[in-house]
Each structure stands twice: as C-alpha cells, then as structure tokens.
Amino acid sequence: MTKPVINSVHAAGRFSIAPMLDWTDRHCRYFHRLLTKNTLLYTEMVTTGAIIHGRGDYLAYNKEEHPVSLQLGGSNPIDLAQSAKLAQERGYDEINLNVGCPSDRVQSGKFGACLMAEPTLVADCVKAMQDVVDIPITVKTRIGIDDQDSYEFLQTFIDTVAATGCKDFTLHARKAWLSGLSPKENREIPELNYQRVYDIKQDFPALFIAINGGVKTLAETQLHLGNVDGVMMGREAYHNPFLLSQIDELVYGGEKSTHSRHDYAEMMLPYIDNHIRNGGSLTHIYRHMLGLFLGLPGARAWKRHLSEQGHKKGAGVEVVEAALLLVPKS
Incomplete structure (x- = not known):
C-alpha cells in the first residue's frame, strides 16, 4: 500500500473538541476558548446548502475562537469548493469534511458516514477544496460502516483520500450502523476499537491521526497520545468544561492555569x-x-x-x- 509523504501536520489538533450539533455553537466555543488557548475548536456541522443558499450567516464566529475549524457536510465537490473558499475568506483556520455522521437526514443528502463507501468521491471532494484554498482540508470519519468494517476497508479509505495530499484524519473509533440505530445509539452501542485507530497510525506514520470516541478523562487523553497524534473529546468537554482549563498545561506544555x-x-x-x-x-x-x-x-x-x-x-x-x-x- 502506497503511503503519502507528508512534511508537516496540523499540530493544533493535538487536542480538540468535537463538532456537536446544537452544542458547539459560537457561544460555546467562546466559553471553551477562555478555558484553553491552544485546543482546536470545531463548529457544528454546516451543510454546503446552508452556506450557499441559506438566508442566515452560517459562517459567523467570534475572532477570539482561533484556532477554529469549520466542519462541512456535503458530497458535491463543486459546492464544497465554493463553501471552503467562502470559509477561507472569513478567516477559518481549517476545513473538516464530515464522513462520520450516521443520521437518516444526513444519509438522504448523501453525506456523512455513508460516504465511507465511496472513498473516490471523498477524495474528489477533498481535492476540489484543496484546489481553491490554502488552509488545511481534513477528514473526520468512522472506522467502518454496517458490514463494511474490516481493517482492510478502513485502510483503503484512508489510502485513497490521503493520495490527494490530505494530511489529517480524525477517526471515531466506532463503526456506524446506517440503519437500525439512531445517531445517539451510534455514539454508544457499536463497540469502541481504539486499537484499530492505533494500527492506522502505525500503517500511515506520515499522517496526523487523531482519535475520537468515549474519551472522558485527561488520563485517557494522555494514554491515547502515546499511540496517536491527537485526541478529540466530545460530550465530556461539554458537560464538564472546567477540565479544559488543564489542557494547555498537560497537552501543550503551557503554564498551569491559576483561574478558578x-x-x-x-x-x-x-x-x-x-x-x-x-x-x-x-x-x-x-x-x-x-x-x-x-x-x-x-x-x-x-x-x-x-x-x-x-x-x-x-x-x-x-x-x-x-x-x-x-x-x-x-
């Protein structure tokens, strides 16, 4: 299997807070940025349709949020490229393509986790965005979908997308069931398989590989960082935000926070x-x-x-x- 040669990685992603619909809006991100200066923050997933055709400003954010990544949902390379260009003009630090959301609504729009079955299309989407922006294009995905959950399936997906020059992948260490389970159940029922993410890092050492799924403590974060490049924390960071005040010190080597x-x-x-x-x-x-x-x-x-x-x-x-x-x- 051909491995791409990467000269740099997106170091800000050593620790990040997951994009969570109806949770990680701009007010949440402002609050989280007070707690941690270095953590990479993500927007909620925004569809290309909302950006291009919506009446509201779906790219609004606070300047204090940097570094901040826009997570896009879509599968049309032209629409994704247009949205990415608009996002770069607004000052976003990164564009992240959602290849992990399992909801029925997302599937009906042919994006999210169902795109894992079409790695060539994902590669086309990534390449279309890379062609029009200078900021990093990254991918967040699952480790498999339905019965397509072999290690070889995941390898092929990563290899195909990485061939575009994509440097950065966040892997939710659960496969997604595209039918029969709700999005909430998809966060809990499929078994976590951290080793599979570790193995991907071993097989693709030049890529920046971050892990997501079930991370609840700083001790777990540090354990994962011994095996991969980055850790993405989800609901725990939202429900217990004060733990973020320790991230700059423990993950990035900064000064200890003195704020209560x-x-x-x-x-x-x-x-x-x-x-x-x-x-x-x-x-x-x-x-x-x-x-x-x-x-x-x-x-x-x-x-x-x-x-x-x-x-x-x-x-x-x-x-x-x-x-x-x-x-x-x-």
Whole structure:
C-alpha cells in the first residue's frame, strides 16, 4: 500500500473538541476558548446548502475562537469548493469534511458516514477544496460502516483520500450502523476499537491521526497520545468544561492555569452583556455554562437558578452573578 509523504501536520489538533450539533455553537466555543488557548475548536456541522443558499450567516464566529475549524457536510465537490473558499475568506483556520455522521437526514443528502463507501468521491471532494484554498482540508470519519468494517476497508479509505495530499484524519473509533440505530445509539452501542485507530497510525506514520470516541478523562487523553497524534473529546468537554482549563498545561506544555471556576464565569459576563445589548438572549449562552461547577457543592443550585431565571424576558448578567453567589468559592 502506497503511503503519502507528508512534511508537516496540523499540530493544533493535538487536542480538540468535537463538532456537536446544537452544542458547539459560537457561544460555546467562546466559553471553551477562555478555558484553553491552544485546543482546536470545531463548529457544528454546516451543510454546503446552508452556506450557499441559506438566508442566515452560517459562517459567523467570534475572532477570539482561533484556532477554529469549520466542519462541512456535503458530497458535491463543486459546492464544497465554493463553501471552503467562502470559509477561507472569513478567516477559518481549517476545513473538516464530515464522513462520520450516521443520521437518516444526513444519509438522504448523501453525506456523512455513508460516504465511507465511496472513498473516490471523498477524495474528489477533498481535492476540489484543496484546489481553491490554502488552509488545511481534513477528514473526520468512522472506522467502518454496517458490514463494511474490516481493517482492510478502513485502510483503503484512508489510502485513497490521503493520495490527494490530505494530511489529517480524525477517526471515531466506532463503526456506524446506517440503519437500525439512531445517531445517539451510534455514539454508544457499536463497540469502541481504539486499537484499530492505533494500527492506522502505525500503517500511515506520515499522517496526523487523531482519535475520537468515549474519551472522558485527561488520563485517557494522555494514554491515547502515546499511540496517536491527537485526541478529540466530545460530550465530556461539554458537560464538564472546567477540565479544559488543564489542557494547555498537560497537552501543550503551557503554564498551569491559576483561574478558578468563578473566574471563568465572571470572564463571560462582558460577552453575555454584549450579546444581550445586540438583541440576543441569555438562554443562548448560559446553557453552555451549566456544567462549570460539576461535582462541587452548590452545583445543583447554580444550574437550577440559571435554568429557572435565565430564560425569562430581560434576563441578563445579574442572573449569572446571582447564581455564582449560590456556589461556595473554593
């Protein structure tokens, strides 16, 4: 099997937060960036149709989010190239192609995990984007789909796409069942197979290989980094965001954070105030902060106050300030 020769890798992806629909919006990413300066952040998956034909601004983000990657959903090389070009013009640091989402809606649009069965089409999509932008084009995929879950199947997929010069792959260490399981079940029922991702790194040493799926602790993160180049954390980073404050030190060798949970909440207040002054709602933001005090005394009161008061008309920073008073400072 021919291995591409790669001169560099996307080092920011040594640790990243997974793109999660309805979760990792621009408010979530702003909050996460306060906690970690180096982690690679991903947008929610955005379809090419939304970018090209949608009425809203689906490429909006905060300048503070860098490094930030736009995850695209699509299978038409021309549409993907147009979307990638627009994203580069807006300043995104990377474009990531979704070849991992198993939902019925995504399948009906012929993108997501079902694209694993068409590696040549994926390669065409990647090449079309590479031809019009200078920023990295990366791929997030599963380790297999349905009964096409042999190691050879995954090897062929990686080899075909990497032949375009694609340098960076994130592998969700579960196969996807395209029928019979919901997207939620696809995150939990197919067995994790971390060894298969490790083996891909061994067989493609020149590629940047990141692992995703079931990562819940910093200890697990460091264990994986002994076998692959990067780790992508999903729901745990969202539900327990304070752990992100240790990433810059433990993964990137930076200085230890001296900020408390209260500090990070207070750092969000100017952002919240600005959002509300511009017509936004506290509801858009506070939901991403609910897990900040996870496991500590007062955590339940913090969540309850935000949930009960944050959605009310006119709710502002005073709601967050009042919720903070319910949590003892450690």
